[in-house]
């Protein structure tokens with residue numbers, strides 16, 4: 188999705204599925220998001236159909252919630268087996284799915300990195316404590332474990348979205364589901380790395396479903412420590428009121444007061460990262 192444009196998939200007169208980028212008609216009052224159904228006339232998106240549901244990320248300061256995706260049936264929350272458990276994120280993403288009316292499913296990834304079945308069972312029990320009765324699927328993109336079970340959930344007419352931290356293995360799972368070769372992240376020595384998936388992408392799966400691959404949320408350690416006290420963000424929140432756009436992402440947006448303050452050395456970029464991570468998981 189780009190500003191003023193949308194990538195649209197449609198069926199042409201011969202019954203073939205085609206994909207193209209369309210400009211948005213000026214008269215549109217809703218900006219389409221991934222998962223929207225639209226009307227295209229003369230290569231312009233002229234209408235966005237009413238949404239069955241919206242996956243929303245709440246923003247602070249009474250700003251409108253950011254709609255991540257629409258018409259979602261299944262929210263696949265990808266949690267790698269061998270990492271510290273991101274409690275807040277798992278709870279936050281599950282709550283986000285539930286409040287939209289979509290069904291959350293926890294997808295434990297990288298099963299091959301666990302020592303034994305006991306480790307897997309223990310993690311599943313901890314997740315159950317956190318979020319209660321949510322289906323859990325144990326998978327490995329490397330060994331292919333659990334991929335068939337995942338595919339089964341992605342049948343005809345199902346629209347699903349992958350959510351989870353950057354590096355959790357979302358794109359890798361998509362690749363084994365479909366035999367694609369989308370770019371996956373390679374870990375740097377520090378384990379930090381970058382987002383491999385930089386934009387939301389929608390894939391039509393051979394199993395009949397549709398899967399959205401959304402880039403992961405980067406989590407800094409301080410944020411995810413269970414019970415860690417939330418840092419003081421008041422200065423940032425004040426700065427943010429001066430950004431040119433109300434829905435500023437404080438990244439590459441024009442006229443961003445937060446980025447200006449970071450560039451001027453007045454605010455640490457680490458604090459901004461933490462703040463973003465907090466906002467991303469606070470439903």
Ligand SMILES: Nc1nc2c(ncn2[C@@H]2O[C@H](COP(=O)(O)OP(=O)(O)OP(=O)(O)O)[C@@H](O)[C@H]2O)c(=O)[nH]1
Nearest residue numbers: 328329354355356357358359371372382383384403
């Ligand atoms: N051992 C093991 N490594 C995996 C598995 N799946 C993914 N990885 C590795 O984990 C890293 C991150 O995988 P990605 O699929 O790019 O993660 P992502 O969730 O798409 O990350 P973003 O696009 O940044 O949100 C890569 O180095 C993968 O090779 C797995 O099942 N087992």
Ligand SMILES: [Mg+2]
Nearest residue numbers: 357358383384
């Ligand atoms: Mg990815």
Ligand SMILES: [Zn+2]
Nearest residue numbers: 430435437443
């Ligand atoms: Zn900003």
